[in-house]
Amino acid sequence: MSNPALAKEIQREVAKRRTFGIISHPDAGKTTLTEKLLLFGGAISMAGTVKSRKASRYAVSDWMAMERERGISVTSSVMKFEYEGFEINLLDTPGHADFSEDTYRVLTAVDSALMVIDSAKGVETQTKKLMDVCRLRDTPIISFINKMDRDGLEPFDLLADIEQNLKIECTPLTWPIGMGKEFRGTYSLVDNKLHLFSADHGGRIQQGIVFDGADDPRLDEYLGRQAQQLRDDIELISGAANPFDKERYLRGEQTPVFFGSAINNFGVQELLDNFIRLAPGPGPRPTTTREVEPTETDFSGVVFKIQANMDPRHRDRIAFMRINSGKFVRGMKVMHHRIGKEIQIKDATIFMAQDRSGVDVAYPGDIIGIHNHGTIKIGDTFTDRESLKFTGIPNFAPEHFRRVRLKDPMKAKQLQKGLLQLAEEGAVQLFRPLTNSDYIMGAVGVLQFEVIVARLKDEYNVDAAYEPVNLHTARWVSAKDTKTLDTFRKNYMGDLAEDAQGELVFLPNSMWRLESTTERCPEITFAKTREHN
Numbered sequence: 001m002s003n004p005a006l007a008k009e010i011q012r013e014v015a016k017r018r019t020f021g022i023i024s025h026p027d028a029g030k031t032t033l034t035e036k037l038l039l040f041g042g043a044i045s046m047a048g049t050v051k052s053r054k055a056s057r058y059a060v061s062d063w064m065a066m067e068r069e070r071g072i073s074v075t076s077s078v079m080k081f082e083y084e085g086f087e088i089n090l091l092d093t094p095g096h097a098d099f100s101e102d103t104y105r106v107l108t109a110v111d112s113a114l115m116v117i118d119s120a121k122g123v124e125t126q127t128k129k130l131m132d133v134c135r136l137r138d139t140p141i142i143s144f145i146n147k148m149d150r151d152g153l154e155p156f157d158l159l160a161d162i163e164q165n166l167k168i169e170c171t172p173l174t175w176p177i178g179m180g181k182e183f184r185g186t187y188s189l190v191d192n193k194l195h196l197f198s199a200d201h202g203g204r205i206q207q208g209i210v211f212d213g214a215d216d217p218r219l220d221e222y223l224g225r226q227a228q229q230l231r232d233d234i235e236l237i238s239g240a241a242n243p244f245d246k247e248r249y250l251r252g253e254q255t256p257v258f259f260g261s262a263i264n265n266f267g268v269q270e271l272l273d274n275f276i277r278l279a280p281g282p283g284p285r286p287t288t289t290r291e292v293e294p295t296e297t298d299f300s301g302v303v304f305k306i307q308a309n310m311d312p313r314h315r316d317r318i319a320f321m322r323i324n325s326g327k328f329v330r331g332m333k334v335m336h337h338r339i340g341k342e343i344q345i346k347d348a349t350i351f352m353a354q355d356r357s358g359v360d361v362a363y364p365g366d367i368i369g370i371h372n373h374g375t376i377k378i379g380d381t382f383t384d385r386e387s388l389k390f391t392g393i394p395n396f397a398p399e400h401f402r403r404v405r406l407k408d409p410m411k412a413k414q415l416q417k418g419l420l421q422l423a424e425e426g427a428v429q430l431f432r433p434l435t436n437s438d439y440i441m442g443a444v445g446v447l448q449f450e451v452i453v454a455r456l457k458d459e460y461n462v463d464a465a466y467e468p469v470n471l472h473t474a475r476w477v478s479a480k481d482t483k484t485l486d487t488f489r490k491n492y493m494g495d496l497a498e499d500a501q502g503e504l505v506f507l508p509n510s511m512w513r514l515e516s517t518t519e520r521c522p523e524i525t526f527a528k529t530r531e532h533n
């Protein structure tokens, strides 16, 4: 049934939406930048409202107490704000000790990403890992080089660092003048305007004086000898840097680069203005059968994250669903495809800007939270008509492994049940080696292990502990024909395990073992990710 009015409404709402996440290494300034963005969006009115979760400084018990105190902390999972008529969804990418597979999965639910780099550090390990995830969908990336008010690497070196380490072409859209004590501001290479920096902004929203053009003689007045340096830099950029190409940015091949200082609120508005101008809105999403356009009037959504309630009085979980097409209306009935059941979504959390109340609808690009008691899994698709299964929300190869030790052998069944359910929820990955009866947990972040042990005790009444195990990474293996796979299975029995879904996984104990095996077995595919069934 066609409904032109609804189609128009959805088109209009899709065009307004920007859903993104921030990728950065801890301490690069993600929290500070988030706060400034929310200030511009009017979602918060005071600095200091966004709390960073520096869990590395706390024991796990403190961390869980913190979770409990803050309720389910869904409020910080999706920060929605309005800016210049756009509805912006900023999805939190947990980054300190709570860095986990969720951090990766959130990136499968965004349409673009903002990369924050510390000017003194350049590209760091976590940035690199998150970039790899963005690569899976060629997510467009805008870069912000932060902390220009401190002495850091030379801007040209920073660009070279990004290009070499992240294999993405850089195109600066602003250029810094000096750094540290000498930092005078940025020059916009788009509209030839100079934004002067003053250290006594004091976090107020203010952008300094605006000039016109690099040839403006007043530049020398303001910048002194740094004016010539700027002119030289600009000449070098125009000769050496690649011109901005929106198509290449949208394909994830080129990243526009901005410079600033989040803590001084400098360069942030420029970043935000360019973000809404450049970043894509919700795009088509792949399913096992076809691509779904966001503007389709039938509703569809996919679950990319499940968060357990740390409060023991409320054992429910919240499933985070990204809407991929149509319109969500509170109370609507949708089909839960994996289990073939219709459910009514009555108590959804619809994330919205703080100053609006009574919002009961959501559109593509928006995230809704659904309460459930464990029936929903990561990757589950919900629609109101057609039977579909979205793809692109995989499991990611863990980098940390522990063997689970059961304190009471009588509780083996309980342990298995608990671990399987927690694995389905995506809190940890579970592996059963082919040659012994160990339970191996795999995770992307180490804090996940402690959380699992605490939840096994809390929710399943199982006392478990864990111990180190010498494993390096995991690769899901497959081959064109079963015979090849069988031979591989026989030859590498000791390195193989099954995951919670019974899929075959290679668990090498070193990088060398992985590389030599990949080389020796060219007919076997070693995958870093695995789609959910």
Ligand code: GDP
Pocket: 024, 025, 026, 027, 028, 029, 030, 031, 032, 033, 052, 146, 147, 148, 149, 150, 260, 261, 262, 263, 264
């Ligand atoms: P996150 O771990 O990426 O969320 O980083 P935070 O936003 O918590 O920032 C880490 C530290 O860097 C904090 O002490 C901030 O005050 C500081 N910081 C953030 N932005 C800037 C900046 O532009 N200049 C300077 N000098 N420090 C900054």
